[in-house]
Amino acid sequence: MPLFLRFYLERERAILGTITVVFFLCFWEGLTRGWWADLLGPVLGSAAARWRISPIFLSSPTAIARTAIRLFSAGEIWNDLRVSGLEFLLGFVLAIAVGIPAGLAAGWYRRFCFAIEPFLSALNATPRVALLPLIIIWVGIGIWSKVLIVFLGAVVPLCLNALAGVRTTDAKLLRVARSFKAAEGRLFLTIILPSAVPFILTGLRLGVGRAMVGVVVGELYAATAGVGFMITVAGASFQTDKVFVGVVIIALAGVLMIEALARLERRFETWRPKVGAAT
Amino acid sequence: MPVKLEAQRICLEYYQPRTGRRLLALDDIDLAIMDGEFVSIVGPSGCGKTTFLNVVDGLLPATSGRILLDGKVVTEPGQDRAMVFQDASLLPWRTVLGNVLYGLECQGIGTRPARQRAQHFIEMVGLQGFEHHYPYELSGGMQQRANLARALVMDPQVLLMDEPFAALDAQTREVMQEELLQIWRQAKKTVLFITHQINEAIYLSDRVIVFTTRPGRVKQSVTIDIERPRKLAVKRDPRFLQLEDFVWNLIEDEVRKTMLADRSSRGSAEVGPPDSGV
Ligand SMILES: Nc1ncnc2c1ncn2[C@@H]1O[C@H](COP(=O)(O)OP(=O)(O)OP(=O)(O)O)[C@@H](O)[C@H]1O
Ligand SMILES: [Mg+2]
Numbered sequence: 001m002p003l004f005l006r007f008y009l010e011r012e013r014a015i016l017g018t019i020t021v022v023f024f025l026c027f028w029e030g031l032t033r034g035w036w037a038d039l040l041g042p043v044l045g046s047a048a049a050r051w052r053i054s055p056i057f058l059s060s061p062t063a064i065a066r067t068a069i070r071l072f073s074a075g076e077i078w079n080d081l082r083v084s085g086l087e088f089l090l091g092f093v094l095a096i097a098v099g100i101p102a103g104l105a106a107g108w109y110r111r112f113c114f115a116i117e118p119f120l121s122a123l124n125a126t127p128r129v130a131l132l133p134l135i136i137i138w139v140g141i142g143i144w145s146k147v148l149i150v151f152l153g154a155v156v157p158l159c160l161n162a163l164a165g166v167r168t169t170d171a172k173l174l175r176v177a178r179s180f181k182a183a184e185g186r187l188f189l190t191i192i193l194p195s196a197v198p199f200i201l202t203g204l205r206l207g208v209g210r211a212m213v214g215v216v217v218g219e220l221y222a223a224t225a226g227v228g229f230m231i232t233v234a235g236a237s238f239q240t241d242k243v244f245v246g247v248v249i250i251a252l253a254g255v256l257m258i259e260a261l262a263r264l265e266r267r268f269e270t271w272r273p274k275v276g277a278a279t
Numbered sequence: 280m281p282v283k284l285e286a287q288r289i290c291l292e293y294y295q296p297r298t299g300r301r302l303l304a305l306d307d308i309d310l311a312i313m314d315g316e317f318v319s320i321v322g323p324s325g326c327g328k329t330t331f332l333n334v335v336d337g338l339l340p341a342t343s344g345r346i347l348l349d350g351k352v353v354t355e356p357g358q359d360r361a362m363v364f365q366d367a368s369l370l371p372w373r374t375v376l377g378n379v380l381y382g383l384e385c386q387g388i389g390t391r392p393a394r395q396r397a398q399h400f401i402e403m404v405g406l407q408g409f410e411h412h413y414p415y416e417l418s419g420g421m422q423q424r425a426n427l428a429r430a431l432v433m434d435p436q437v438l439l440m441d442e443p444f445a446a447l448d449a450q451t452r453e454v455m456q457e458e459l460l461q462i463w464r465q466a467k468k469t470v471l472f473i474t475h476q477i478n479e480a481i482y483l484s485d486r487v488i489v490f491t492t493r494p495g496r497v498k499q500s501v502t503i504d505i506e507r508p509r510k511l512a513v514k515r516d517p518r519f520l521q522l523e524d525f526v527w528n529l530i531e532d533e534v535r536k537t538m539l540a541d542r543s544s545r546g547s548a549e550v551g552p553p554d555s556g557v
Contacts, residue, residue: 170368175338175364190384271373
Protein backbone atom coordinates (compact mmCIF):
# COMPACT_ATOMS: atom_id res chain seq x y z
CA MET A 1 0.00 0.00 0.00
CA PRO A 2 1.38 3.42 -0.85
CA LEU A 3 2.46 5.38 2.16
CA PHE A 4 0.08 8.30 1.69
CA LEU A 5 -2.85 5.93 1.36
CA ARG A 6 -1.98 4.22 4.61
CA PHE A 7 -1.58 7.64 6.24
CA TYR A 8 -5.04 8.55 5.00
CA LEU A 9 -6.74 5.32 6.04
CA GLU A 10 -5.34 5.50 9.55
CA ARG A 11 -6.75 9.00 10.05
CA GLU A 12 -9.77 8.73 7.78
CA ARG A 13 -12.25 9.91 10.35
CA ALA A 14 -10.32 13.05 11.25
CA ILE A 15 -9.37 13.89 7.66
CA LEU A 16 -12.83 13.52 6.17
CA GLY A 17 -14.39 15.44 9.03
CA THR A 18 -11.87 18.28 8.71
CA ILE A 19 -12.33 18.55 4.97
CA THR A 20 -16.10 18.91 5.13
CA VAL A 21 -15.84 21.48 7.91
CA VAL A 22 -13.22 23.50 6.02
CA PHE A 23 -15.36 23.45 2.88
CA PHE A 24 -18.37 24.59 4.83
CA LEU A 25 -16.46 27.46 6.46
CA CYS A 26 -15.00 28.58 3.11
CA PHE A 27 -18.43 28.53 1.53
CA TRP A 28 -19.80 30.62 4.36
CA GLU A 29 -16.91 33.07 4.31
CA GLY A 30 -17.30 33.36 0.55
CA LEU A 31 -20.95 34.24 0.84
CA THR A 32 -20.34 37.29 2.98
CA ARG A 33 -17.22 38.36 1.08
CA GLY A 34 -18.90 37.98 -2.28
CA TRP A 35 -16.42 35.39 -3.64
CA TRP A 36 -19.17 33.26 -5.12
CA ALA A 37 -21.03 36.26 -6.52
CA ASP A 38 -17.86 37.41 -8.31
CA LEU A 39 -17.15 33.92 -9.52
CA LEU A 40 -20.67 33.29 -10.80
CA GLY A 41 -21.15 36.81 -12.20
CA PRO A 42 -20.10 35.94 -15.76
CA VAL A 43 -22.45 32.96 -15.83
CA LEU A 44 -25.53 34.13 -14.00
CA GLY A 45 -25.40 37.85 -14.67
CA SER A 46 -27.39 39.94 -12.22
CA ALA A 47 -28.82 36.83 -10.52
CA ALA A 48 -25.33 36.26 -9.10
CA ALA A 49 -26.00 39.05 -6.58
CA ARG A 50 -27.99 36.54 -4.61
CA TRP A 51 -24.73 34.86 -3.69
CA ARG A 52 -23.59 37.97 -1.86
CA ILE A 53 -25.05 38.20 1.61
CA SER A 54 -24.61 41.02 4.07
CA PRO A 55 -22.29 40.19 7.01
CA ILE A 56 -24.79 41.81 9.38
CA PHE A 57 -27.27 39.20 8.30
CA LEU A 58 -25.10 36.10 8.19
CA SER A 59 -21.87 37.08 9.92
CA SER A 60 -18.85 35.05 8.82
CA PRO A 61 -16.30 32.65 10.28
CA THR A 62 -13.54 35.25 10.44
CA ALA A 63 -15.83 37.86 11.95
CA ILE A 64 -17.00 35.36 14.53
CA ALA A 65 -13.43 34.43 15.38
CA ARG A 66 -12.46 38.09 15.72
CA THR A 67 -15.44 38.76 17.98
CA ALA A 68 -14.67 35.69 20.05
CA ILE A 69 -11.08 36.83 20.61
CA ARG A 70 -12.28 40.28 21.55
CA LEU A 71 -14.90 38.94 23.96
CA PHE A 72 -12.51 36.54 25.64
CA SER A 73 -9.68 39.02 26.00
CA ALA A 74 -11.96 41.80 27.22
CA GLY A 75 -13.24 39.32 29.78
CA GLU A 76 -16.91 40.22 29.76
CA ILE A 77 -17.81 36.75 28.49
CA TRP A 78 -16.18 34.88 31.34
CA ASN A 79 -18.95 35.81 33.71
CA ASP A 80 -21.59 34.52 31.28
CA LEU A 81 -19.70 31.27 30.92
CA ARG A 82 -19.35 30.89 34.66
CA VAL A 83 -23.04 31.52 35.25
CA SER A 84 -24.23 29.14 32.52
CA GLY A 85 -21.72 26.48 33.54
CA LEU A 86 -22.80 26.69 37.13
CA GLU A 87 -26.47 26.43 36.22
CA PHE A 88 -25.80 23.42 34.05
CA LEU A 89 -23.58 21.68 36.56
CA LEU A 90 -25.81 22.21 39.57
CA GLY A 91 -28.94 21.19 37.71
CA PHE A 92 -27.38 18.17 36.05
CA VAL A 93 -25.63 16.83 39.15
CA LEU A 94 -28.87 17.24 41.06
CA ALA A 95 -30.74 15.39 38.31
CA ILE A 96 -28.20 12.55 38.41
CA ALA A 97 -28.34 12.36 42.18
CA VAL A 98 -32.12 12.14 42.16
CA GLY A 99 -33.00 10.58 38.81
CA ILE A 100 -30.70 7.57 38.67
CA PRO A 101 -31.33 6.26 42.20
CA ALA A 102 -35.06 6.90 41.81
CA GLY A 103 -35.10 5.07 38.46
CA LEU A 104 -33.15 2.12 39.81
CA ALA A 105 -35.41 1.90 42.83
CA ALA A 106 -38.54 2.17 40.69
CA GLY A 107 -37.25 -0.62 38.45
CA TRP A 108 -36.64 -2.91 41.37
CA TYR A 109 -39.52 -2.10 43.71
CA ARG A 110 -42.82 -2.29 41.90
CA ARG A 111 -44.72 -0.35 44.55
CA PHE A 112 -42.29 2.55 44.40
CA CYS A 113 -42.71 2.60 40.64
CA PHE A 114 -46.50 2.75 40.96
CA ALA A 115 -46.08 5.64 43.37
CA ILE A 116 -43.85 7.85 41.21
CA GLU A 117 -45.18 6.82 37.80
CA PRO A 118 -47.89 9.51 37.56
CA PHE A 119 -45.36 12.26 38.20
CA LEU A 120 -42.86 10.82 35.77
CA SER A 121 -45.41 10.46 32.99
CA ALA A 122 -46.81 13.94 33.54
CA LEU A 123 -43.36 15.48 33.64
CA ASN A 124 -42.29 13.51 30.60
CA ALA A 125 -45.30 14.65 28.57
CA THR A 126 -45.07 18.35 29.51
CA PRO A 127 -42.50 20.50 27.74
CA ARG A 128 -40.53 21.63 30.77
CA VAL A 129 -40.19 25.18 29.44
CA ALA A 130 -43.93 25.59 29.90
CA LEU A 131 -43.19 25.69 33.61
CA LEU A 132 -40.75 28.59 33.26
CA PRO A 133 -43.18 31.37 34.16
CA LEU A 134 -44.11 29.53 37.35
CA ILE A 135 -40.53 28.77 38.22
CA ILE A 136 -39.63 32.39 37.84
CA ILE A 137 -42.45 33.41 40.10
CA TRP A 138 -41.21 30.92 42.67
CA VAL A 139 -37.45 31.35 42.65
CA GLY A 140 -36.87 34.55 40.67
CA ILE A 141 -34.72 35.16 37.61
CA GLY A 142 -31.42 34.32 39.30
CA ILE A 143 -29.47 31.14 38.59
CA TRP A 144 -31.80 28.92 40.63
CA SER A 145 -34.61 29.21 38.11
CA LYS A 146 -32.22 27.80 35.47
CA VAL A 147 -30.89 25.15 37.84
CA LEU A 148 -34.44 24.02 38.43
CA ILE A 149 -35.35 23.92 34.74
CA VAL A 150 -32.16 22.01 33.93
CA PHE A 151 -32.95 19.60 36.72
CA LEU A 152 -36.51 19.06 35.51
CA GLY A 153 -35.32 18.54 31.96
CA ALA A 154 -32.58 16.03 32.73
CA VAL A 155 -34.16 14.12 35.57
CA VAL A 156 -36.83 12.49 33.43
CA PRO A 157 -34.66 10.70 30.85
CA LEU A 158 -32.17 9.74 33.58
CA CYS A 159 -34.90 8.22 35.69
CA LEU A 160 -36.78 6.49 32.87
CA ASN A 161 -33.64 4.96 31.43
CA ALA A 162 -32.36 3.69 34.76
CA LEU A 163 -35.78 2.16 35.29
CA ALA A 164 -35.74 0.48 31.90
CA GLY A 165 -32.23 -0.78 32.60
CA VAL A 166 -33.33 -2.60 35.72
CA ARG A 167 -36.46 -3.93 34.04
CA THR A 168 -34.53 -5.52 31.20
CA THR A 169 -32.14 -7.40 33.49
CA ASP A 170 -31.84 -10.95 32.23
CA ALA A 171 -33.97 -13.19 34.45
CA LYS A 172 -31.50 -16.02 33.87
CA LEU A 173 -28.69 -14.04 35.46
CA LEU A 174 -30.87 -13.21 38.43
CA ARG A 175 -31.57 -16.92 38.75
CA VAL A 176 -27.84 -17.64 38.78
CA ALA A 177 -27.26 -15.10 41.52
CA ARG A 178 -30.13 -16.51 43.56
CA SER A 179 -28.79 -20.00 43.13
CA PHE A 180 -25.50 -18.83 44.63
CA LYS A 181 -27.39 -17.22 47.48
CA ALA A 182 -26.19 -13.73 46.61
CA ALA A 183 -27.40 -11.22 49.18
CA GLU A 184 -29.70 -8.50 47.87
CA GLY A 185 -26.98 -5.85 47.92
CA ARG A 186 -24.61 -8.04 45.96
CA LEU A 187 -27.37 -9.00 43.55
CA PHE A 188 -27.88 -5.33 42.90
CA LEU A 189 -24.20 -4.51 42.46
CA THR A 190 -23.19 -7.54 40.41
CA ILE A 191 -26.25 -8.18 38.25
CA ILE A 192 -28.70 -5.32 38.14
CA LEU A 193 -26.34 -2.36 38.02
CA PRO A 194 -24.05 -3.76 35.30
CA SER A 195 -26.96 -4.62 33.08
CA ALA A 196 -28.46 -1.18 33.65
CA VAL A 197 -25.23 0.67 32.81
CA PRO A 198 -25.84 0.97 29.04
CA PHE A 199 -29.28 2.36 29.74
CA ILE A 200 -27.96 4.77 32.33
CA LEU A 201 -25.39 6.04 29.84
CA THR A 202 -28.10 6.57 27.24
CA GLY A 203 -30.03 8.46 29.88
CA LEU A 204 -26.99 10.64 30.55
CA ARG A 205 -26.63 11.39 26.86
CA LEU A 206 -30.28 12.38 26.52
CA GLY A 207 -30.03 14.26 29.80
CA VAL A 208 -27.10 16.37 28.58
CA GLY A 209 -29.18 17.50 25.62
CA ARG A 210 -32.18 18.35 27.75
CA ALA A 211 -30.02 20.18 30.26
CA MET A 212 -28.42 22.31 27.53
CA VAL A 213 -31.84 23.22 26.22
CA GLY A 214 -32.83 24.10 29.76
CA VAL A 215 -29.90 26.47 30.28
CA VAL A 216 -30.32 28.28 26.98
CA VAL A 217 -34.09 28.57 26.94
CA GLY A 218 -34.15 29.48 30.60
CA GLU A 219 -31.71 32.31 29.97
CA LEU A 220 -33.51 33.43 26.83
CA TYR A 221 -36.66 33.74 28.85
CA ALA A 222 -35.38 35.56 31.88
CA ALA A 223 -31.89 36.09 33.20
CA THR A 224 -29.28 38.67 34.07
CA ALA A 225 -26.25 36.77 32.83
CA GLY A 226 -25.25 33.61 30.97
CA VAL A 227 -24.46 32.54 27.44
CA GLY A 228 -28.14 32.28 26.54
CA PHE A 229 -28.69 35.75 27.94
CA MET A 230 -25.74 37.05 25.94
CA ILE A 231 -27.24 35.55 22.79
CA THR A 232 -30.58 37.21 23.45
CA VAL A 233 -29.10 40.60 24.03
CA ALA A 234 -26.77 40.35 21.03
CA GLY A 235 -29.59 39.17 18.79
CA ALA A 236 -31.85 42.01 19.84
CA SER A 237 -29.12 44.50 18.85
CA PHE A 238 -28.22 42.77 15.55
CA GLN A 239 -24.77 41.66 16.72
CA THR A 240 -24.88 38.48 14.69
CA ASP A 241 -21.18 37.80 15.30
CA LYS A 242 -21.76 37.72 19.00
CA VAL A 243 -24.85 35.52 18.63
CA PHE A 244 -22.73 33.05 16.71
CA VAL A 245 -19.99 33.10 19.32
CA GLY A 246 -22.62 32.07 21.85
CA VAL A 247 -24.01 29.37 19.58
CA VAL A 248 -20.52 27.97 18.92
CA ILE A 249 -19.74 27.90 22.63
CA ILE A 250 -22.93 25.96 23.32
CA ALA A 251 -22.31 23.57 20.46
CA LEU A 252 -18.73 22.96 21.57
CA ALA A 253 -19.77 22.35 25.15
CA GLY A 254 -22.37 19.86 23.95
CA VAL A 255 -19.95 18.03 21.68
CA LEU A 256 -17.32 17.84 24.42
CA MET A 257 -19.75 16.38 26.89
CA ILE A 258 -21.11 13.82 24.47
CA GLU A 259 -17.54 12.84 23.59
CA ALA A 260 -16.70 12.43 27.29
CA LEU A 261 -19.75 10.22 27.69
CA ALA A 262 -18.75 8.15 24.68
CA ARG A 263 -15.34 7.60 26.30
CA LEU A 264 -17.05 6.50 29.49
CA GLU A 265 -19.27 4.19 27.48
CA ARG A 266 -16.32 2.51 25.79
CA ARG A 267 -14.69 1.94 29.16
CA PHE A 268 -17.78 0.15 30.43
CA GLU A 269 -18.38 -1.96 27.38
CA THR A 270 -15.25 -4.03 26.92
CA TRP A 271 -17.36 -7.10 27.54
CA ARG A 272 -19.71 -6.47 24.65
CA PRO A 273 -19.06 -7.71 21.14
CA LYS A 274 -18.58 -4.88 18.66
CA VAL A 275 -21.42 -4.62 16.18
CA GLY A 276 -22.09 -2.47 13.17
CA ALA A 277 -20.14 -1.69 10.01
CA ALA A 278 -16.46 -1.22 10.75
CA THR A 279 -16.00 2.06 8.87
CA MET B 280 -26.61 -45.51 52.67
CA PRO B 281 -28.92 -42.79 54.00
CA VAL B 282 -31.27 -40.87 51.79
CA LYS B 283 -29.65 -37.58 50.80
CA LEU B 284 -32.32 -35.94 48.74
CA GLU B 285 -35.99 -36.66 48.67
CA ALA B 286 -38.76 -35.26 46.53
CA GLN B 287 -42.17 -35.87 48.06
CA ARG B 288 -45.24 -35.54 45.85
CA ILE B 289 -43.87 -32.54 43.97
CA CYS B 290 -46.39 -30.75 41.77
CA LEU B 291 -45.62 -27.58 39.93
CA GLU B 292 -47.99 -25.41 37.99
CA TYR B 293 -46.77 -22.52 35.85
CA TYR B 294 -49.15 -19.62 35.69
CA GLN B 295 -49.05 -17.64 32.46
CA PRO B 296 -50.37 -14.16 33.21
CA ARG B 297 -50.60 -13.37 29.50
CA THR B 298 -53.20 -16.01 28.76
CA GLY B 299 -54.41 -16.57 32.32
CA ARG B 300 -53.80 -20.25 31.77
CA ARG B 301 -52.16 -22.68 34.14
CA LEU B 302 -49.76 -25.27 32.91
CA LEU B 303 -49.02 -28.33 34.94
CA ALA B 304 -45.31 -29.03 34.49
CA LEU B 305 -44.67 -31.54 37.26
CA ASP B 306 -47.24 -33.96 38.54
CA ASP B 307 -46.69 -35.79 41.77
CA ILE B 308 -43.00 -36.60 41.60
CA ASP B 309 -41.70 -38.93 44.27
CA LEU B 310 -38.01 -39.59 44.27
CA ALA B 311 -35.40 -40.58 46.82
CA ILE B 312 -31.72 -40.25 46.09
CA MET B 313 -29.15 -41.89 48.31
CA ASP B 314 -26.09 -40.18 49.65
CA GLY B 315 -23.37 -40.48 47.06
CA GLU B 316 -25.69 -41.72 44.38
CA PHE B 317 -25.39 -40.63 40.77
CA VAL B 318 -28.87 -40.29 39.27
CA SER B 319 -29.74 -39.18 35.78
CA ILE B 320 -33.06 -37.90 34.56
CA VAL B 321 -34.03 -38.45 30.95
CA GLY B 322 -37.28 -37.66 29.21
CA PRO B 323 -38.73 -35.94 26.19
CA SER B 324 -38.02 -32.28 25.62
CA GLY B 325 -40.35 -30.04 27.57
CA CYS B 326 -41.34 -32.69 30.08
CA GLY B 327 -40.25 -30.67 33.09
CA LYS B 328 -36.69 -31.80 33.81
CA THR B 329 -35.28 -28.29 34.15
CA THR B 330 -38.30 -27.30 36.16
CA PHE B 331 -37.72 -30.18 38.55
CA LEU B 332 -34.07 -29.25 38.99
CA ASN B 333 -35.05 -25.66 39.74
CA VAL B 334 -37.42 -26.91 42.41
CA VAL B 335 -34.70 -29.06 43.94
CA ASP B 336 -32.31 -26.11 43.96
CA GLY B 337 -34.95 -24.02 45.70
CA LEU B 338 -35.28 -21.51 42.86
CA LEU B 339 -38.90 -22.38 42.17
CA PRO B 340 -41.36 -23.07 44.97
CA ALA B 341 -43.33 -26.24 44.34
CA THR B 342 -47.07 -25.78 44.07
CA SER B 343 -47.43 -28.71 46.41
CA GLY B 344 -45.16 -31.30 47.91
CA ARG B 345 -41.72 -30.74 49.36
CA ILE B 346 -38.05 -31.35 48.85
CA LEU B 347 -36.05 -32.77 51.72
CA LEU B 348 -32.29 -32.51 51.86
CA ASP B 349 -30.73 -34.44 54.72
CA GLY B 350 -34.24 -34.59 56.12
CA LYS B 351 -34.64 -30.81 56.14
CA VAL B 352 -37.19 -29.04 53.96
CA VAL B 353 -35.68 -27.01 51.12
CA THR B 354 -37.19 -23.56 50.69
CA GLU B 355 -34.37 -21.65 49.05
CA PRO B 356 -31.02 -22.23 47.37
CA GLY B 357 -28.22 -23.27 49.66
CA GLN B 358 -24.50 -23.80 49.73
CA ASP B 359 -25.01 -27.55 49.87
CA ARG B 360 -26.25 -27.50 46.27
CA ALA B 361 -24.84 -26.03 43.09
CA MET B 362 -26.48 -25.87 39.71
CA VAL B 363 -25.04 -26.17 36.25
CA PHE B 364 -27.59 -24.30 34.19
CA GLN B 365 -28.82 -25.56 30.85
CA ASP B 366 -28.10 -22.26 29.12
CA ALA B 367 -24.66 -21.26 30.29
CA SER B 368 -26.01 -18.02 31.83
CA LEU B 369 -22.56 -16.54 32.38
CA LEU B 370 -22.43 -12.95 33.52
CA PRO B 371 -21.49 -11.23 30.24
CA TRP B 372 -19.56 -8.44 32.01
CA ARG B 373 -17.28 -10.85 33.83
CA THR B 374 -14.40 -12.81 32.43
CA VAL B 375 -14.22 -16.58 32.75
CA LEU B 376 -12.26 -16.18 35.97
CA GLY B 377 -14.71 -13.60 37.28
CA ASN B 378 -17.61 -15.91 36.53
CA VAL B 379 -16.01 -18.88 38.21
CA LEU B 380 -15.22 -16.70 41.23
CA TYR B 381 -18.77 -15.42 41.45
CA GLY B 382 -20.19 -18.12 43.71
CA LEU B 383 -17.17 -17.97 46.00
CA GLU B 384 -17.55 -14.21 46.28
CA CYS B 385 -21.17 -14.70 47.25
CA GLN B 386 -19.96 -17.00 50.02
CA GLY B 387 -17.46 -14.41 51.16
CA ILE B 388 -14.41 -16.52 50.48
CA GLY B 389 -11.20 -14.49 50.35
CA THR B 390 -9.71 -13.61 47.01
CA ARG B 391 -6.46 -15.53 47.20
CA PRO B 392 -7.75 -19.01 48.10
CA ALA B 393 -10.75 -18.44 45.85
CA ARG B 394 -8.48 -17.66 42.91
CA GLN B 395 -6.47 -20.80 43.44
CA ARG B 396 -9.55 -22.97 43.52
CA ALA B 397 -11.02 -21.22 40.51
CA GLN B 398 -7.81 -21.70 38.56
CA HIS B 399 -7.83 -25.40 39.35
CA PHE B 400 -11.31 -25.91 37.96
CA ILE B 401 -10.72 -23.67 34.97
CA GLU B 402 -7.83 -25.95 34.08
CA MET B 403 -9.92 -29.01 34.75
CA VAL B 404 -12.52 -27.97 32.18
CA GLY B 405 -9.72 -27.09 29.76
CA LEU B 406 -10.15 -23.33 29.72
CA GLN B 407 -6.62 -22.37 30.79
CA GLY B 408 -5.47 -19.43 28.74
CA PHE B 409 -9.04 -18.12 28.56
CA GLU B 410 -9.28 -16.88 32.16
CA HIS B 411 -9.47 -13.28 31.04
CA HIS B 412 -11.79 -13.76 28.09
CA TYR B 413 -15.33 -12.48 28.18
CA PRO B 414 -18.18 -14.92 27.50
CA TYR B 415 -18.85 -13.45 24.06
CA GLU B 416 -15.31 -14.42 23.10
CA LEU B 417 -15.98 -18.09 23.86
CA SER B 418 -17.67 -20.78 21.83
CA GLY B 419 -20.90 -22.32 23.08
CA GLY B 420 -19.11 -25.37 24.39
CA MET B 421 -16.49 -23.26 26.15
CA GLN B 422 -19.21 -21.21 27.80
CA GLN B 423 -20.82 -24.40 28.95
CA ARG B 424 -17.53 -25.58 30.45
CA ALA B 425 -17.10 -22.28 32.28
CA ASN B 426 -20.61 -22.79 33.61
CA LEU B 427 -19.53 -26.24 34.78
CA ALA B 428 -16.42 -24.88 36.51
CA ARG B 429 -18.54 -22.21 38.19
CA ALA B 430 -20.64 -24.90 39.87
CA LEU B 431 -17.81 -27.36 40.63
CA VAL B 432 -15.69 -24.73 42.34
CA MET B 433 -18.39 -24.42 44.99
CA ASP B 434 -17.60 -27.96 46.10
CA PRO B 435 -21.26 -28.67 46.95
CA GLN B 436 -22.56 -31.91 48.44
CA VAL B 437 -25.22 -32.13 45.77
CA LEU B 438 -24.51 -31.28 42.15
CA LEU B 439 -27.51 -30.42 39.99
CA MET B 440 -26.51 -30.60 36.37
CA ASP B 441 -28.82 -29.63 33.52
CA GLU B 442 -27.47 -31.03 30.27
CA PRO B 443 -23.96 -29.84 31.14
CA PHE B 444 -22.29 -31.55 28.19
CA ALA B 445 -24.92 -30.91 25.55
CA ALA B 446 -22.85 -28.35 23.63
CA LEU B 447 -19.63 -30.39 23.56
CA ASP B 448 -18.10 -32.52 20.85
CA ALA B 449 -18.00 -36.27 21.47
CA GLN B 450 -14.34 -36.33 22.52
CA THR B 451 -14.49 -33.39 24.93
CA ARG B 452 -17.68 -34.85 26.28
CA GLU B 453 -15.97 -38.10 27.17
CA VAL B 454 -13.10 -36.31 28.85
CA MET B 455 -15.58 -34.27 30.87
CA GLN B 456 -17.50 -37.38 31.82
CA GLU B 457 -14.32 -38.92 33.20
CA GLU B 458 -13.51 -35.78 35.16
CA LEU B 459 -17.01 -35.67 36.58
CA LEU B 460 -16.92 -39.32 37.62
CA GLN B 461 -13.59 -38.73 39.30
CA ILE B 462 -14.86 -35.76 41.26
CA TRP B 463 -17.97 -37.68 42.18
CA ARG B 464 -15.98 -40.66 43.37
CA GLN B 465 -13.28 -38.77 45.25
CA ALA B 466 -15.45 -36.12 46.86
CA LYS B 467 -18.39 -38.48 47.44
CA LYS B 468 -20.93 -36.17 45.93
CA THR B 469 -24.54 -36.78 45.14
CA VAL B 470 -25.31 -35.94 41.55
CA LEU B 471 -28.61 -35.27 39.82
CA PHE B 472 -27.84 -35.14 36.13
CA ILE B 473 -30.10 -34.29 33.21
CA THR B 474 -29.25 -35.39 29.72
CA HIS B 475 -30.79 -36.32 26.41
CA GLN B 476 -28.02 -38.79 25.64
CA ILE B 477 -29.19 -42.15 26.87
CA ASN B 478 -25.77 -43.75 26.75
CA GLU B 479 -24.32 -40.86 28.72
CA ALA B 480 -26.99 -41.35 31.37
CA ILE B 481 -26.32 -45.08 31.59
CA TYR B 482 -22.57 -44.75 31.52
CA LEU B 483 -22.50 -42.23 34.37
CA SER B 484 -25.35 -43.28 36.61
CA ASP B 485 -26.31 -45.67 39.32
CA ARG B 486 -29.90 -45.07 38.35
CA VAL B 487 -31.68 -43.53 35.39
CA ILE B 488 -35.07 -41.93 36.00
CA VAL B 489 -37.29 -41.71 32.95
CA PHE B 490 -39.81 -38.89 33.03
CA THR B 491 -43.13 -39.03 31.22
CA THR B 492 -44.08 -36.37 28.75
CA ARG B 493 -45.55 -33.21 30.27
CA PRO B 494 -46.75 -33.10 32.98
CA GLY B 495 -43.57 -34.74 34.17
CA ARG B 496 -44.02 -37.85 36.24
CA VAL B 497 -41.59 -40.61 37.08
CA LYS B 498 -42.31 -43.23 34.45
CA GLN B 499 -39.67 -45.65 35.55
CA SER B 500 -36.53 -45.84 37.59
CA VAL B 501 -33.92 -48.03 35.93
CA THR B 502 -31.09 -49.31 38.11
CA ILE B 503 -27.84 -49.56 36.20
CA ASP B 504 -26.22 -52.70 37.51
CA ILE B 505 -22.93 -52.32 35.74
CA GLU B 506 -19.98 -52.39 38.04
CA ARG B 507 -17.63 -49.50 38.49
CA PRO B 508 -15.19 -48.22 37.59
CA ARG B 509 -16.55 -48.40 34.07
CA LYS B 510 -14.23 -48.31 31.11
CA LEU B 511 -15.27 -46.56 27.94
CA ALA B 512 -15.50 -49.96 26.30
CA VAL B 513 -18.42 -50.76 28.53
CA LYS B 514 -20.55 -48.82 26.09
CA ARG B 515 -20.33 -51.79 23.72
CA ASP B 516 -21.09 -54.35 26.41
CA PRO B 517 -24.27 -56.40 25.73
CA ARG B 518 -25.69 -55.49 29.14
CA PHE B 519 -25.10 -51.82 28.42
CA LEU B 520 -26.75 -52.04 25.04
CA GLN B 521 -29.67 -53.86 26.53
CA LEU B 522 -30.20 -51.14 29.10
CA GLU B 523 -29.80 -48.48 26.45
CA ASP B 524 -32.44 -50.17 24.34
CA PHE B 525 -34.76 -50.45 27.29
CA VAL B 526 -34.51 -46.77 28.22
CA TRP B 527 -34.76 -45.79 24.58
CA ASN B 528 -38.08 -47.59 24.24
CA LEU B 529 -39.43 -45.99 27.40
CA ILE B 530 -38.67 -42.53 26.04
CA GLU B 531 -39.88 -43.34 22.56
CA ASP B 532 -43.28 -44.19 24.00
CA GLU B 533 -43.40 -40.82 25.63
CA VAL B 534 -42.17 -38.87 22.64
CA ARG B 535 -44.85 -40.49 20.53
CA LYS B 536 -47.45 -39.42 23.06
CA THR B 537 -46.14 -35.83 22.92
CA MET B 538 -46.43 -35.76 19.17
CA LEU B 539 -49.97 -37.07 19.27
CA ALA B 540 -50.92 -34.61 22.00
CA ASP B 541 -49.40 -31.77 19.97
CA ARG B 542 -51.33 -32.73 16.89
CA SER B 543 -54.66 -32.91 18.68
CA SER B 544 -54.08 -29.60 20.45
CA ARG B 545 -53.14 -27.99 17.15
CA GLY B 546 -56.45 -29.24 15.75
CA SER B 547 -58.37 -27.52 18.48
CA ALA B 548 -56.25 -24.39 18.23
CA GLU B 549 -57.65 -23.72 14.77
CA VAL B 550 -60.60 -22.07 16.47
CA GLY B 551 -57.99 -19.50 17.45
CA PRO B 552 -57.04 -18.22 20.86
CA PRO B 553 -58.30 -14.68 21.56
CA ASP B 554 -54.84 -13.18 21.17
CA SER B 555 -53.93 -14.91 17.93
CA GLY B 556 -53.65 -11.57 16.18
CA VAL B 557 -55.27 -10.25 13.04
N1 LIG C 1 -41.14 -19.84 33.08
C1 LIG C 1 -42.07 -20.62 32.54
N2 LIG C 1 -43.35 -20.19 32.45
C2 LIG C 1 -44.30 -20.97 31.91
N3 LIG C 1 -44.09 -22.21 31.46
C3 LIG C 1 -42.84 -22.70 31.52
C4 LIG C 1 -41.77 -21.93 32.06
N4 LIG C 1 -40.64 -22.67 31.99
C5 LIG C 1 -41.00 -23.83 31.43
N5 LIG C 1 -42.31 -23.87 31.15
C6 LIG C 1 -43.05 -25.00 30.57
O1 LIG C 1 -42.88 -26.09 31.41
C7 LIG C 1 -42.63 -27.26 30.68
C8 LIG C 1 -41.36 -27.92 31.16
O2 LIG C 1 -40.26 -27.10 30.86
P1 LIG C 1 -38.77 -27.53 31.21
O3 LIG C 1 -37.88 -26.41 30.86
O4 LIG C 1 -38.74 -28.00 32.61
O5 LIG C 1 -38.55 -28.75 30.20
P2 LIG C 1 -37.29 -29.68 30.00
O6 LIG C 1 -37.72 -31.06 30.35
O7 LIG C 1 -36.12 -29.13 30.73
O8 LIG C 1 -37.07 -29.59 28.45
P3 LIG C 1 -35.69 -29.66 27.62
O9 LIG C 1 -35.25 -31.06 27.62
O10 LIG C 1 -36.09 -29.21 26.27
O11 LIG C 1 -34.74 -28.74 28.29
C9 LIG C 1 -42.54 -26.85 29.23
O12 LIG C 1 -43.70 -27.31 28.58
C10 LIG C 1 -42.52 -25.36 29.22
O13 LIG C 1 -43.37 -24.88 28.22
MG1 LIG D 1 -34.35 -28.30 30.19
